Amino acid sequence: AQTVTQSQPEMSVQEAETVTLSCTYDTSESDYYLFWYKQPPSRQMILVIRQEAYKQQNATENRFSVNFQKAAKSFSLKISDSQLGDAAMYFCAYRSAEGGSEKLVFGKGTKLTVNP
């Protein structure tokens, strides 16, 4: 079974600085998708960024980018120019692209605090 590990329960960053959240996963599959979701205090789950495993190029979305290392099974999220509104729980997630096992598995999350 696939597992997702986020080794940093909490992180903090100064406003306007850069922070990197770590994620590792375990799988024997070669085709899959990886995601970072953000959960602010409103508890709504919001997709931040998505990466297809077959793509070598790292995904970017404005101030958010990932460092995807397929061989190392690592998928970190970098937030540049941190803003107060970035404060939230961040969840890393894995989804198989192989038929019959398309469930979405989450890590336990990292709580990000942004200090003014």
Added chain:
Amino acid sequence: DAGVIQSPRHEVTEMGQEVTLRCKPISGHDYLFWYRQTMMRGLELLIYFNNNVPIDDSGMPEDRFSAKMPNASFSTLKIQPSEPRDSAVYFCASSLFPPALGSLPGGTEAFFGQGTRLTVV
């Protein structure tokens, strides 16, 4: 589309009572997921459906929990009888089938409802 709709937003019930949580997925989505979120265990996948058929219910904690999807636009998660340890936020999410590799990436992520905060006293 209004997104994934869950009801109720909050539920407080007494131990031993039956609780039913409801979900309306995004129209056209093939997959529906039920998750439970607690501080201790994070986001746990309870069960997921594909085209209204349960595919994997290995995350359902025990027989007190049951889920149904009678049609493409409605699903329920029922707890009977409820216990204080069932207190959590329950999320419903829906998504499209993952597209073939090499095609446009859209449609692989899950869209979440607002969740139901369940408190069993």
